[in-house]
Amino acid sequence: MKNTLFDRRSFLHALGSSSAALPFLTGLPGLQAAPKQQAKRVIFVFTPNGTIPDEFWPDQQGEQAGDLKLKRILKPLEPWRDRIAPLRGICNRLQGDGDRHMRGMSCLLTGTELLPGNIQGGGGVPAGWAGGISLDQELKRVFQAQADTRTQFGSLEFGVAVPNRADPWTRMSYAGANQPIAPVSDPKVMMERLYGQVQDRENMEPVVGNVRAELLKLSQQLPERDRMMLQKHLSLVTEVERELQHADTSAELAHPMPDVDPDIELVNDNTPEISRMQIDLLVNSLANDMSRVATLQYMRSVGQARMSWLEIEEGHHGLSHEPDNNKQAREKLVRINQWFAGEIAYLAQELQRTADPTGGGSLLDHTLVVWMNELGKGNNHTLDDIPFVLIGGEKATNFEMGRVRQFPKHTPHNRLWLSIAHAMGHEVEHFGDAPLCAGGALDLRSV
């Protein structure tokens, strides 16, 4: 476990020379020639507590692309109607220890059962962490193993309002069995990770100039015997200042750092701003080809976000338990899920607006977005009919979009992960629990 306090600026340590020198910008991509093979990318977006199925699933299956009619929850994705595919019939079939929220979350990207442990959920037996690697980390491993798909970070794990506690309800990415990976919910920490050096330089330069002036003045005032050391100090500071000025013009990011306020307070009411910042940072990191795999996790399984920006004061999870006949609660849940859909629409829009740095087309053309949930429906805790939606990425995956894909009831989601792994160029026979992969990858390709 890392402690942010002691590691806040560990990138500086790793760098050896902090804020001062040119080496700053090595490791950041510049305006170099594009690599030969165009990148394939995937973003997994998580939102919690199930959906309202009859406000989510389109009525008709849509036999052909183009005739998809969106219901209220998916309405914000209307501009992308031809580029999305809700996947119906897919189910998290993993059994074993832990309650359904825990399994829904920690078995989601891993496709493996939870290990035994001490965490007692709202039912079932206590459980621990997931028993295997998650798909995002598996793809990172594969991409990082090869020079032409390797990036600076390999994967980035974004969070929005994820409470800072580590348990099976808050973690979906795993580097392996018993190795949960914490998402970064603070845009400031993410900014430091992505562009820390650039920011340092911007703040340091004017200060260095000021210190130089002070040293110059003092070294003229001091008696002869004391002057030497200050003069040496002065020459070092001057050298650093010159390098900072030089660095300013000689290197820049292919896509400049997005303009986000790093000092935003991480409180519930700021969630909408934080969400947009994290999306901006995510898109920018892809645009600079710092990573090709990302996760974006909203809250957590059983999340109790109070969405005051939607004028909803009750906690999300509490609302999701209300029976179907509670019309008020139902309305609020629709609005909550609409808000999530809107954030994903914004992500799609930003990806579409940004050119792919590794070849022609937009980022959205070459980036598959997978929207997922830990439950099908909140008040019965079902792990059936989980609202999976695919968005974009057609040129990378060759998946067919613009219609609902209906699969037989209880189709294990492990098979969906196989399809995505294959589409990303990772031809494996199973992922996670092997028996659940029976039947192989789902056919998502256009006919």
Added chain:
Amino acid sequence: MGASGLSGGMNGSSIALLFLLSVLPYSLLRSDESHPGRAIYQKHCVSCHGEKGQGSEDYPDVDPLHGTRSLESLAGRIERTMPEDEEDLVVGEEAKLVAEYIYEAFYSESARNGNRIVQPDLTRLTGDQFLYSVSDLIAAFQGDENPAHPKEQGLKANYSLNNRSKAGQRDVKQQNFKRTEPRVRFDLGEGLPTPPDGVSIEEGMTGFHANWTGTLYAPETGEYEFTLRTRNGVRMFLNEHDHKKTPLLDGWVAPGNNIREVKARAFLIGGRRYPIFLQFFKQKEPLSFIELHWRPPNQRREIVPSKYLGAHWVPMRFSTARAMPADDRSQGYERGGTVSRVWLEAVNAVAYEAADWVIADLNRMAKTKDGQPERTAKVRAFAHQFTERAFRRPLSADEKKTQVDIHFAEGRSEEDAVRRVVLNALTSPQFLYPQIANPDPDTSFAKASALALSLWDSLPDGRLWKTARSNQLKTEQQQRKKAQQMMADGRAHLKLTKFFHEWLEIEAHSEVAKDESLFPAFDESVFYDLRTSLMLFVEDTVQSPSSSFQDLLLSEEVYLNKQLGDVYGLGKLPWHFVKKRMPGTKRAGVITHPFMLTALAYHDDTSPIHRGVFLTRNIVGLPLKPPPEAIEFTGHDFPDDLTMREKVTEITRSKSCMACHSMINPLGFSLESFDAIGAFRETLKDSVAVNDDSVLALDDGTTVSISEPRDVARYAAESPQAHRAFVRQLFHHVVKQPLDAYGRDNQEQLLASFTESGFHIRDLYVQIALSSLNPNQVP
């Protein structure tokens, strides 16, 4: 072992000379052309040593005649060793005259300084001083009380028993109670925490939550490894009050009910306290167990002892793992005498981290809130205060503008402005060079700054700053009172402890391995325990009421625990350290402490040379120059039947060696009754009896006969030479400047006060710090 002590004597003329020196001030000793020693020097010495002792082109290996020997020691040395290969040429009265001449003409420090008044060198903060000052500067705005000893040891514990069977259950029964626990170490089996007397556990309770909260004291600066051994769910926050943040150790999810270990490291600045908070729970799993261990730098892992835990609140404290480059030690002590690119980059990097820290807590430090109308004004006021505390004095009107206000530009956020102010303050020469910030040493701010630097290696805390503001550091009495108060602070403990690390060269021996077939019981953990034992002894002695230098050299007892008891054959001892006598000849404080004897030995045998050099330089206080020719000592090159003593005698028999080894060898031989791990022995292999008798011939003509190790200790404990060396070394550690930059007779005055106090170490420490308030000034 026979009688011991000083023996031999001085001849008549050397008594006369000493008498002369004691009544005549140095200035009356003539060093001019007419001095009778000059003619002798010209005749016998100048061809090698040159006109001014600088050496000559024909003899490039001859070191310049500069040094710290006393006049009598110098005379004795000339008598015995000069001129080389013709030692009988300059002896007796002539040797003394030559010594007197060169002493006053160029040998002594005052001769080299001539009539020039020595001033302190302009130096920057050393690496440690910089880190400590940054941390304490920030702490000044977060609450900077830092007592070395808390009012109550241990941690506050809160227990909450419950009958919960699943998450989210509403009708849960709870039973809560509190108490203070000495340490975190519980093995409750299938049971629950014991309630206070008279209270019984309510029916149906199955699980519980517990938390332990308080402070953790870091006795040394460096990386600490923390380990939670547990069967259950636990997390630990260190130096973090916001428990929504990421814990340092997170073992909330337990993969089973077996004992497992969760580890993490944290870099802590020593002499300071950090908030610590542990959360623990046990629900359905049958057994509960938890222990909190740590491994401080260069020590063995242990359960965090009670004395380092405090049941009170402290603010978070800025700390960084950023390593500052090593400081210049060319003068024999650490000092900020040079600047380099690496240093500047380290300074910038730490300033950056510090700025982040300040921004993260800006509202609290500036005593404001987001959205408060006067926030801008308050943040700016804070920026001024921060800079003035960094400069250790109030700011001029001009400085307020150029160092602070300039960074508050139109349209820039307060956070960005403060980031620049902090970067500016921490990289400013006014912060980095305390003498520049307070050029007049007589102001109360300069006195406060010098006191904090000398006693703490840091800058004034809130209380000292207030004292300076109200001009309460004018008189010596006020200064002394303040200095004595400051001695109770953990920072003074840290700095004083660090001195003993240096004096005993403890860090030089961070890894010591021994021959497994000869010392099968000796391993790394034994060595760590020896180190702990030595430091316990030193701290105990120094912090005791008498704080006696003599006790340091003469104590017969050693701190030992179970492991050491087993290794050194003392039978069953408790796990914790207790003071004990060891078998065999009586011990003599640090000189015969098994750590020193082990560190100063080969892996399979003793090393009288290492031991002798250490005793000569650090304890007896005589300077040694590097050997004229490097000879590698390999014990195995000698015939098997020679003892170590015989081998050393053989290899150092030449005159050029004996110049120094006449001192080194007898001192080293005196410890031959302790083997390579410091255990007592009466015989060597093949039943040869140990010979540790020797005679120490001092340069001033006296001899000391040594027949047991304590004779060396007794000699050093009584010897003004040893006292003077101790004063000098401690002064350099504290002030990091030349001694005579604070009054020409500073050393002798400090020596006199040390003697008068009965060789009270803490008193000397205060006295040295007070002397640093009065540097020589050029009119």
